[in-house]
Amino acid sequence: MRVALVTTPPSVRSGIGDYTRHLLPHLREHCEVVIFVRPDSDELHGRADWPDEEPLSILDLDPNDFDQVLYQLGNEFNHAFMMRMIRLTGGTVMQHDWVLFDLALANYPGLARGGAKGHLIAVREGGAAQAKLYMQNWLDRRRERKSRMLLPDCANDVGQLLAGWHALEGAGRWVADEALLRVPADGVTRVEVELGSEPGRKLDLSIENGPRATFTCTKECSGAALVLELDSLDQPLVSIATDGIAVSAEQRSHGDSRRLGSFVSSVKWTDADGEHALDLSLPATHPLRPVDLSRDRFRLPLNRSVVDYADAFIVHSDYVGGQIKARRGAKLPIGKLPHGSSKHWLTDKRQEDRRATRRRLALEPDWCDGFLVVSFGGVQAHKRIDHVLAGLAEARKSRDDIFMVLAGGWHVDDLDPVGIARMLGVDHCVKFTGYVEEEEAWDLLHAGDVSINLRGPTSGGTSGGIYQALSLGRAVIATDAAEQSELPDDCIPKVPLGGDESEVIGKLLVELAGDPKRCKALEQAAKRYVNEDCYWGVVGKQYADYLASFPKTKVTPAALQAMRKDLKAFCNG
Numbered sequence: 001m002r003v004a005l006v007t008t009p010p011s012v013r014s015g016i017g018d019y020t021r022h023l024l025p026h027l028r029e030h031c032e033v034v035i036f037v038r039p040d041s042d043e044l045h046g047r048a049d050w051p052d053e054e055p056l057s058i059l060d061l062d063p064n065d066f067d068q069v070l071y072q073l074g075n076e077f078n079h080a081f082m083m084r085m086i087r088l089t090g091g092t093v094m095q096h097d098w099v100l101f102d103l104a105l106a107n108y109p110g111l112a113r114g115g116a117k118g119h120l121i122a123v124r125e126g127g128a129a130q131a132k133l134y135m136q137n138w139l140d141r142r143r144e145r146k147s148r149m150l151l152p153d154c155a156n157d158v159g160q161l162l163a164g165w166h167a168l169e170g171a172g173r174w175v176a177d178e179a180l181l182r183v184p185a186d187g188v189t190r191v192e193v194e195l196g197s198e199p200g201r202k203l204d205l206s207i208e209n210g211p212r213a214t215f216t217c218t219k220e221c222s223g224a225a226l227v228l229e230l231d232s233l234d235q236p237l238v239s240i241a242t243d244g245i246a247v248s249a250e251q252r253s254h255g256d257s258r259r260l261g262s263f264v265s266s267v268k269w270t271d272a273d274g275e276h277a278l279d280l281s282l283p284a285t286h287p288l289r290p291v292d293l294s295r296d297r298f299r300l301p302l303n304r305s306v307v308d309y310a311d312a313f314i315v316h317s318d319y320v321g322g323q324i325k326a327r328r329g330a331k332l333p334i335g336k337l338p339h340g341s342s343k344h345w346l347t348d349k350r351q352e353d354r355r356a357t358r359r360r361l362a363l364e365p366d367w368c369d370g371f372l373v374v375s376f377g378g379v380q381a382h383k384r385i386d387h388v389l390a391g392l393a394e395a396r397k398s399r400d401d402i403f404m405v406l407a408g409g410w411h412v413d414d415l416d417p418v419g420i421a422r423m424l425g426v427d428h429c430v431k432f433t434g435y436v437e438e439e440e441a442w443d444l445l446h447a448g449d450v451s452i453n454l455r456g457p458t459s460g461g462t463s464g465g466i467y468q469a470l471s472l473g474r475a476v477i478a479t480d481a482a483e484q485s486e487l488p489d490d491c492i493p494k495v496p497l498g499g500d501e502s503e504v505i506g507k508l509l510v511e512l513a514g515d516p517k518r519c520k521a522l523e524q525a526a527k528r529y530v531n532e533d534c535y536w537g538v539v540g541k542q543y544a545d546y547l548a549s550f551p552k553t554k555v556t557p558a559a560l561q562a563m564r565k566d567l568k569a570f571c572n573g
Contacts, residue, residue, distance in 0.1 A: 001548055003031045004066040006058060006085065009043035010050055012078045015464050016096050018438070020072045023340055026540025031547065036061045038081055039571055058085065059564055063555045068092050068547045073306065075099055075459050080106035083305045084570055088563040089555045092547065093310040098320045098460030104302035105293070111302070112293060113253060114138040125302040133296055140291045141257040145247040149176045149259055152286055155237070159285035159419075160184050160278060164240075166258060166288055168281050172265035174258070176288060178241045181278065183269045186234040190270035193240060195262040196223025201244040203262050207236055223263075240264065258290045283416040298382065298457035312550040314543065316462040317483035323460070335546035338534035339462045345473035345527065350446055357447040363431075370401035371513035374448035374474075376441050377465035379410035379417050379432070384454035384479070384501070386420050391505025393424040398510045402429070407444050409435035438468075445472045449519060450512055452477040452505075455484055456497045466492070470530050475522035477508060491525035 005024070008017040027033055037043065039057040043050040058081065063069045069089075073082050074096030083103055086093060104125050110117040111125075115138075122134035154162040164179030183191060193205055199219045205226040206212040210233075213226040230236060242261030251258065267278035293300075307324055312333035315321040321334050344350050352360075358368040373392070379385055385406070395402050404426075410417055421427040436444070445451060451469035456479055463484075469476045470491070478484040480494035487494075495504045512519055532538070555563075 001031045001067045001544070002065070003027070003033045003547060004036055004061055004063065004069045005033050006036045006061070006069065006071045006082055006091075008076075008078050009037050009041045009055060011042050014076055014078060016072055016074045016076060016079070019096075019340065019464060022342065022536055023540060023543070026536045027543050029537075029540060030544030034066070039568075058567060062560060063089055063091065063553045064560075067552055068550060069553050070094060070543075070547065071310075072096070073103075074461060075102050077102050077106040079103055081567060081570060083107050084566055085563055087305040087309045088566065089553070089559050090309055090311040091553050092312040092314065092550055093306060094314045095306065095310075095320060095324070096316070096461050098303065098323055099298055099301045099458075100303040100306060101294075101297040101300050101459075104300075104305075107305070114141065114293075122300075122302070125304050126300060127304070130300050130302065133299055134293075137291070137293055137296050141293075144291045145257050145259065148245075149178070149288075149290075151176075151178055151180060154180050154182075154285065157182075157285050159282075161280070161282050161284045162237075163284060163286035164288065165284040166260070172263050173280050174260045174263050175240050175242065176259050177245060177261055178239060179261070179264075181238050181240070181267060183236050183238065183278075185269060185271045185276065187232045187271045188234070188236050188269050189230050189232055191228045191230065191236065191238055192225055192266075192268045193238075193264060194223070194225045194266040195240065195264045197242060197262045198222070198244075198248075201242055201261070204239075204241040204243070206239050206241070207233070208239070210236075223265075257292060258288075283419050285419065287416060298459065311553055312546075314546055317460070317486050319483040319486065320460045333550045335542070335549075337539055337542040337546070339464065339467045340536050340539040341467040341530045341534045342471040342536060343527075343530060344442060344446075344471045350442075350472060352446075354447050354449070357443060361443060361447060363447070366401070367403050367431075370403050371399070371509070372448045373402065373404045373450055373452055373509060374407065374444050374469070375405070375452050375465070376407045376445055376468060377453065377463065378408045379406050379415065381415040382455065382457055384456055385415055385417050387501045388452055388454060388505060389417065389420050389424055389426060389430065390502035391509065392430070393426045394502055394506025395509040395513075396426060396429065397506075399513055402509055402513055403431075404429065405431045405433065405444055405448070407433045407436050407441055441468065442472060445469050445474055448474060450475050450477060450509075450522075454479045454495070456481060458482045458484075467534065470526050470534070473523050473527045473530075475519065475526055477505070488525070488529055491522050491529050493522070 007020045008014045035053055035055040036058045037055045039059050043055055069091035071082050071091055071093045073079050073093050080103055105111050108121045111121050123131040151163045160182055162180040164176045166174040197217045199217050201217050203215045211228045213228055215224040245259050245261050269276055307327050313324055314335045316339050321336055355368050392404050421430045451474050453463050453465045453476055460483055466476045476492050478487055478492050478494055479497050481497040495501055
């Protein structure tokens, strides 16, 4: 059986791309596989970091030359070209996510801009119910653009950048209509803020019941250094306000509804010890969360160009498969198989005692001897990180030998995990690594006693982080909802979504930390699950069996010509 596999090359950072490359050698044991990628990929014809492969351009793909065309597709911007191919020529889709929000936005920029065009695309890609939600989001964005943003009461809050601050952008940060900062010093005699904005806007720097400095921006002079002379104040609360804000046409063209007031490039203060500067890269105590389309990303699957036009599907869960069948009907060819996992616990390096691995990773002695919880993957709000950290805080009320590693990058605008940990008083027992390469992630997972990987809301995508933990023989704590509820209970204990979620996490961590026999049983079950159900060799055979049972894709010359014309324009444009 000849299979055309449409995927992304290694030069594109992609969890689904990594999945595909793990699968590939095992699929090739049963099929002849030819790889196709975008025509502008560096790896075409065996170049760059893919020396053992000779991928071809998707413009050279004729589905009629193959028994199956298999797309490895999920909610990733870099898969946008696949959505266009499927709409025109069909094929078999390994659909990793039900929600294809990011994919749809990459295909159709008009969605982000809104208006009549965006609404029509939302109707086509999501149907009437999603289009209604899309329209409400757009109306909320318009309303916010015209309304002054109100700040929370920050008088008693801890922090330096308190509220009204957008994310760091190069040499500074934009503030909203008003922003508050607290100077982190006593006996402050002078505050100087360098800032600028659009012509016609009035900038105001002040302290409540204290001095004030103002500046009006012009075309000739768009910025200034505003100074407040103070009478030796302790921890003064400073306000930066901007009048005359209007969301620009350029912003609207990119779907950007933020109210951008002043751009602050530096904040300095003087006290008895001299002059100091505020670190503008610090997370804000109250991150700004303006209304944008992403607010409703988990409620806008926008996937009909895939779900309505593919000839067959492979999925990881009944959760996704059931929704596809509800749309297309029970007779649609669809197969379900696990994500896929390796057996890394068998390698020489993984024979190392986990505490020896902790020492090699230079963890503190109490971490090396304690109970270590590891979470691998992006540190994002929908992964319930606030509840995970609250659960850790709850657990440490009973046991102070429980520690946690959060291995993955994060965006402060989405979630400030460091700030949450500090607020809960557990920042000293949580390690934030930022983005890590796969080999380092395996070291961290091997060093752990248990992994944790929650979801809610969900895109329907099965977590690669869960299966990487299983590949090290580690049990994983997951959410008892959606696709995660289908994972085996004997190696993946579940916690509820919402309600007393944090308390359940805390109680479970304490129980596991005090019961080595239960942990060992969970780990044995994890290895058994990999051996019997989700080892890549088993999954590769399941793929081949499904592909052999699905109807062969047939594409007319007219459809093939239309696909090539559309892809050439999309990839060049």
